[in-house]
Amino acid sequence: MIPVAEPYLSEHDIALVNEALRSGWISSAGKFLDLFEERWSAYCDMPFGIAVSNGSVALDVAVGLLDLQPGDEVIMPTFTIISPAQSIVRAGGVPVLVDSDPSNLQMDVTQIEGKITGRTKAILVVHIYGHPADMDPILEIARKYGLKIIEDAAEVHGAEYKGKRCGSFGDISTFSFYANKLVTTGEGGMVLVRTPELAERARSLRNLCFQKQQRFLHDELGFNFRLTNVQAAMGVGQIERIEEIVARKRAIAAAYHTLLGGLPTITLQREETWAKNVYWVYALLIEESTGLTAAQLSSRLREHGIETRPFFLGMHQQPAFHRMGLFHGESYPVAERLALQGLYIPSGLTLSDSQITQVADAVKVCLS
Numbered sequence: 001m002i003p004v005a006e007p008y009l010s011e012h013d014i015a016l017v018n019e020a021l022r023s024g025w026i027s028s029a030g031k032f033l034d035l036f037e038e039r040w041s042a043y044c045d046m047p048f049g050i051a052v053s054n055g056s057v058a059l060d061v062a063v064g065l066l067d068l069q070p071g072d073e074v075i076m077p078t079f080t081i082i083s084p085a086q087s088i089v090r091a092g093g094v095p096v097l098v099d100s101d102p103s104n105l106q107m108d109v110t111q112i113e114g115k116i117t118g119r120t121k122a123i124l125v126v127h128i129y130g131h132p133a134d135m136d137p138i139l140e141i142a143r144k145y146g147l148k149i150i151e152d153a154a155e156v157h158g159a160e161y162k163g164k165r166c167g168s169f170g171d172i173s174t175f176s177f178y179a180n181k182l183v184t185t186g187e188g189g190m191v192l193v194r195t196p197e198l199a200e201r202a203r204s205l206r207n208l209c210f211q212k213q214q215r216f217l218h219d220e221l222g223f224n225f226r227l228t229n230v231q232a233a234m235g236v237g238q239i240e241r242i243e244e245i246v247a248r249k250r251a252i253a254a255a256y257h258t259l260l261g262g263l264p265t266i267t268l269q270r271e272e273t274w275a276k277n278v279y280w281v282y283a284l285l286i287e288e289s290t291g292l293t294a295a296q297l298s299s300r301l302r303e304h305g306i307e308t309r310p311f312f313l314g315m316h317q318q319p320a321f322h323r324m325g326l327f328h329g330e331s332y333p334v335a336e337r338l339a340l341q342g343l344y345i346p347s348g349l350t351l352s353d354s355q356i357t358q359v360a361d362a363v364k365v366c367l368s
């Protein structure tokens with residue numbers, strides 16, 4: 001099987017992990033944690049980084065920093081992983097959904113303003129599949145209505161919007177360093193913020209809200225969302241070579257564009273003129289005229305030894321939210337089509353050029 005993604009760790013990354021292990025600093029303090037936070041926040045052009053144990057809890061912290069009151073609303077795309085929506089719900093808020101822009105799979109910015117009410121507190125932008133969302137109109141709306149912006153940048157390490165890195169636009173941004181991400185710490189995440197006050201609060205939420213003066217007196221309920229020094233060591237080396245990692249992901253995408261471009265049966269992932277796509281995944285949308293759904297193409301590709309993953313299923317289609325009374329009767333046709341017709345093919349950092357050809361040939365055979 002050619003896996004959809006396989007992590008690549010260099011000898012240098014492994015040496016740094018060994019150094020962390022040998023140092024005895026194996027829990028949530030140590031020089032690699034400091035370095036990881038400093039270097040990732042600097043890379044993303046944000047002043048403060050707070051490392052956490054995964055990208056989902058990074059969103060719990062980020063949404064926690066909004067201080068939502070019950071019923072406060074946060075606008076977000078329906079087409080995403082469940083993490084941002086569940087963070088809003090768990091904080092007592094209400095996710096308010098918008099559909100996707102079919103041309104680039106990002107949240108449809110033309111739908112945002114119509115969703116604003118007196119309860120709207122923030123826009124939670126999720127950059128999808130390596131490509132940035134169209135930030136300028138989002139920033140303009142946020143300014144006009146006094147809304148906060150959280151960027152979920154889990155899938156866009158190193159991606160740029162008009163020459164500026166994703167994760168540097170919001171009041172708060174979050175990242176995942178899961179094994180399929182461009183930079184990985186196995187499991188891991190980070191919250192980036194602009195002010196020392198938010199940084200201190202995020203650190204406190206990450207660490208059970210222990211207090212400096214009286215450790216076991218708690219003013220607020222927090223979490224244990226700490227990352228370990230050993231995990232951070234794995235990430236430090238990758239930040240040093242992130243441009244190489246981004247270049248390889250873009251080269252894999254360019255090879256697929258050449259091999260699969262022009263087929264009338266599929267639409268390939270594109271790059272808007274204002275975007276630098278890092279192609280976290282390589283996504284395909286299958287035309288209905290083929291008579292095939294993504295699930296059917298996926299099982300055909302599996303017979304050829306090729307692993308795929310389906311696209312997200314929209315938040316408005318989730319039974320867990322329906323049972324809470326959310327999104328009943330809501331319909332987002334673009335996201336619904338993406339969920340039926342979209343999948344992504346192998347594009348991990350260990351994929352060889354001959355495997356890229358093998359995958360592309362198999363896609364052509366399965367579509368013919």
Ligand SMILES: Cc1ncc(COP(=O)(O)O)c(C=O)c1O
Nearest residue numbers: 054055056081083152154176178
């Ligand atoms: C957009 C987005 N947000 C959040 C997450 C959650 O990250 P984690 O798996 O580290 O919890 C992911 C995971 O892939 C993601 O794609």
